[in-house]
Amino acid sequence: MPGLTSAEAAARLARNGPNVLPERGRKGGLALAGQVLREPMLLLLLAAALVYMLLGDRGEAALLVASVVLVMGLTLYQEYKSERAMQALRDLGSPRARVLRDGAATVVASQELVVGDVLLLEEGDRVAADARVLEAAELHVDESLLTGESVAVARQAGAEGDAGIVHASTLVVRGRGTAEVVAVGVDTAVGRIGRSLQSIVTERSPLQREMRRIVAIFAVISLVTCALVVVLYGLLRGNWLQGVLAGITLAMANIPEEFPVVLSVFLALGGWRMARHNALVRRAPAIEALGAIGILCTDKTGTLTENRMAVAELDAADATRALETGRLACPPLSHDPMDSALLDAAAQRQMPAQPPGWQRLRDYPLSSQRPAFIQAWRTDAGEVFIAAKGAPETIAAMCAGSAPTQAELEPRLAAMTQRGLRVLAVAAGRMPDAASTPLPEDPTTFALDWLGLVGFADPLRAAVPDAVAEARAAGVRVIMMTGDHAGTARAIAQQAGIDTDAGVVHGDALDGCDDAALADRVASSSVFARVRPEHKLRLVEALKARGGVVAMTGDGVNDAPALMAAHVGIAMGGRGTDVAREAASIVLLDDNFVTVVRAIRMGRTIYENIARAARYILAVHVPITGMALLPLLTGSAPMLMPLHVVMLELIIDPACSIVLEREPPPEDIMRRPPRPADHPLLDRATLLASLGQGLVMFLAVALTYLLGVRAGLPDAQLAALSFTAIVTGNLFLILLHRSGGSIWRALRTPNAAFWIVAAAASAVLALAILHPAVAALFGFVRPPGQLLAVAVALPLFTVLVLDLGRWLRSMRTRVAGASSA
Known part of the structure; x- marks a missing residue:
């Protein structure tokens, strides 16, 4: 050959x-x-x-x-x-x-x-x-x-x-x-x-579709208000050219460039942060989908478990002696997982790999006719020690009088296998010195003593039960899909805290299921055993058809189609195959199931902050739009010019893409149920609340403007006063939309970016108002100090009122929840 x-x-x-x-x-x-x-x-x-x-x-x-x-x-x-x-x-x-x-x-x-x-x-x-x-x-x-x-x-x-x-x-x-x-x-x-x-075609994420909808709505609003300004100027003042200029200014303020910036930057920075926590994002839209996950499908071997055998149980009168003998029946440099498990267990009990003074004489390899491995040793006393391990029936046959009867052995084996254990038996014997008694060619002639049974299991990762519990507390249903035996699947699921009340569904039972029957199965059952790759793919598709956002974790080739079909495919990077990693949208670099739950937490946080930014964008544009329209009704000159709008955008953009992106999650982020897959980023209630906040802030800015009109301020001073109120209100709206649930908590929550943006905006505002050369660029003249104080105090008072209203609504919701409970 x-x-x-x-x-x-x-x-x-x-x-x-x-x-x-x-x-x-x-x-x-x-x-x-x-x-x-x-x-x-x-x-x-x-x-x-x-x-x-x-x-x-x-x-x-x-x-x-x-x-x-x-x-x-x-x-x-x-x-x-x-x-x-x-x-x-x-x-x-x-x-x-x-x-x-x-x-x-x-x-x-x-x-x-x-x-x-x-x-x-x-x-x-x-x-x-x-x-x-x-x-x-x-x-x-x-x-x-x-x-x-x-x-x-x-x-x-x-x-x-x-x-x-x-x-x-x-x-x-x-x-x-x-x-x-x-x-x-x-x-x-x-x-x-x-x-x-x-x-398999990958889908657009829900947030991508939602953001397109918001951009379209915002663009329509921008066009309508722009046209309104042009028409009002033309009809009320007869100056169409000035109307066009005013409309252009309003369009510059309202063109929704912040929304795409928010989505792209938040997802890109979120992916960077997740990579630092051992979650490598291969497709950025999967980040926001993490926060909506309601079903987490996981493989067993290598994902929930460590993909190695370990000694889980010793059914022996003398457990120490049984373990010592088992490790002496392991060949040197073995790659067999059960041999490794015996050696690891012996090492944990401080047993040496080879007793001092002992010498290995001969081994009798395992064969299909005799599924047992026997090894002969010369002890330090000169006698021969025989260590044997293998199939319980084979070892029992080699132990003439000491082995349990078949009637005694079968229930013990059945109980251990029902718990998902692989079982070997161990036995030992002694002979006179090999120099005087040659070792036989047939090891079945040894007179061995039965020592007991050793149960092996692929152990559950230590942190998995806590991770599963956290996922369930967050409303995420955990489903196991494995190619292993039903007994093993049930045992691991129970250890992990996965629901087994509906029993374990065998893969063969899925072959005869039509789509309706399969939908019934996935609605009630959370553990599937002996499943093949096509089963996993069908199960994921059935779960998706029920309307949930589905994630699939795995590391093997058999997981790849399901990883690709799921909304979020999460592959293990350390021991996972190339096919699984290429199919997944997220790769866990530490192969740790706990990182999956951490990724869900980060996904929820990113989505929460995107929603904060979207609400802020809506609210902050209301006073800007209002101040572009208000001078028309009072007969004054325009208060906002293109340079002023650029200045406002330089505050709004960093506030969206830097300040709010860095906000920590709410304390209850993992105690909330997953958001529905079709839940919009800005529903009607949220949209109206955001616009309402902006309207209240606009009233504060308008009141400041009207006080300046009443004081008889010239246009340059009136523009400076209005601009001060808008910028101040903008900064307070940022504070209102930070995390913590209240302004006081927001101020106590670390976020260096907020203070940098606030300081920079305040410094530029001070220069634009107080420094003659800079003020000339903006077309400003410094207004009286008392009115400047009002331009700061009124937005501050307004945001405190908004915060108080938020607190009262929160208390009313808690009381209603307690009453219903």
């Missing part, structure tokens, strides 16, 4: 291509920039900048272009970071393979494997391609990444079906063998699943 020659391998590689999994083409910088610029939100910014250029307002145009550059930079940087991290994960996970080339064993990169190569497989090897087994010596592979089954399966030469095939991405955990490559790349089982992902 010489394998291929180097020339044959090179020819096949050139003809068929490398052995790589399908992945979406990675875009270069220009392609990414083009993709970002095709977003309607940024197109709106560029269109607004073009309008201002045509109008001759180069300052506002430059400001909008700068906003476009900022958003593009943040988005491209996030994409670059994500792709770099994903490539690093791909490079780390790319295995190498030992093959026969030119009749000699050699190591090649997995990408260079071709059909016909002969793989040399040993314990610990990651299989790099689908291959037919040619020779096998107790060859067992871990297929958990492909099937979800955490127990290794045997592979034999000449066997029919999958029993004679080793698949790409599986791990050899026991034995050795050779195998001929029969499929590479997209033709492997892994590759076929990856290729199927291309047919």
Whole structure:
């Protein structure tokens, strides 16, 4: 069996291509920039900048272009970071393979494997391609990444079906063998699943659709008010040119460029912050969808559990002796998960890997005819100690008089397997010195004493129960989907705190379900066992059809279609497969289920702050619009000119994209139910409340203006007084929309960006009012000090009244809730 020659391998590689999994083409910088610029939100910014250029307002145009550059930079940087991290994960996970080339064993990169190569497989090897087994010596592979089954399966030469095939991405955990490559790349089982992902269409996030709706509404309002100003000027004063100028000023104030900035910047900065907490965002819209998640579907193996075996139970009269014997029945340098579990448990009890003075004499390997491993040791006293472990029935047969009867053994085994445990039996024996009594060839002739049963389990991650409890407190339903046994699934679900009242649904039961029956199943059941990839995809689609926002976590190839179909696909980055990571919208770099719940918290916080910013944008534009219209009714000159509006935008934009983005979440953010998938960002009540706040603030600004008119101030002083009231009211509205539930709590909540923006705005306002040269640029003349104090005090008093009203509404809601309870 010489394998291929180097020339044959090179020819096949050139003809068929490398052995790589399908992945979406990675875009270069220009392609990414083009993709970002095709977003309607940024197109709106560029269109607004073009309008201002045509109008001759180069300052506002430059400001909008700068906003476009900022958003593009943040988005491209996030994409670059994500792709770099994903490539690093791909490079780390790319295995190498030992093959026969030119009749000699050699190591090649997995990408260079071709059909016909002969793989040399040993314990610990990651299989790099689908291959037919040619020779096998107790060859067992871990297929958990492909099937979800955490127990290794045997592979034999000449066997029919999958029993004679080793698949790409599986791990050899026991034995050795050779195998001929029969499929590479997209033709492997892994590759076929990856290729199927291309047919699944990802959806736009609810917030993207909602933001488009808000922008359209706001644009209509802007056009209507602009037209109203032009018409009023023309009809009331007969000066249509001045009306056009006033309309342009109002349009500059009301064109909704803040909304796209808020959405893009909040999601980009949110993705950056999540990456710092080990959640790598591959698709930014998934961030806001996190906050609406109502159903969290999770794999078991490697997601809820640690994907390793551990000793969970010892059914023995002398547990210490049983564990000592079990660890002495483990071969050296074993990759078998149960051997590793026994050795880890012994190490935790301070048992040495090998007793001092003992010497390993011989082992009797496990075989299909005798599923037990026996090892003979020479003790420091010179006698021979026999340690055996294996299938309970086999070990019991080797213990003549000390083993329990079948009637006694079966209930104990059934109880342990019902709890999701894998069970081995251990036994021990002693013989005189091997020098005088040679070791037999048949280990069944040993006289062994039964020591007991050892139960193994893939242990639950320590922090999972608390994470599941927090998710449930937040109204998130947790559903487990696993390829493992029903008993194991039930045991892990109960440990994790996942609801098992409706029992465990077997995957075979889903095959005969139509869509209606499947909808009934997912409505009541939260644990699904022995499910295949197509089952997971159907389950996710059925959950989505019920109207919930669905997230799916997983790490294996078998999870990939469901990851892609879910609203939010969350893959494990450490041990996850390339296919799973490419399918997911978020990758957890620490493989920690707790990070999923943390990501949900951050998603809710980001959405909450986007809603704050949207409410603030609506409220702050009301006094600006009102002060553009009020001079028409009083017969005064316009109070707001383009430069004034630019100044106001320089306060509004940072307030939206910096101050409110940094606000911490409310204390009850994870005690609220998920928001409905169709819940608008600004419903009617919220819209009216925001406009009402703006209207009340406008009344304060208008009162300040009217006091100036009554005092007989000239237009320049009146404009300075009105501008002071607007800027002051703007800053107080920022404070009103910060988190904490009250102005007092908002002031005590750290947010350096707020104080920076407030200080900068106050400094510029002071220069514009008090410094003659700067005041001349704005067309201002300093008004009397008493009226300036009123321009500050009235907005302050107004925001305190608004805060008091908010507090009273909150108290009324609490009282009503307590009464109904």
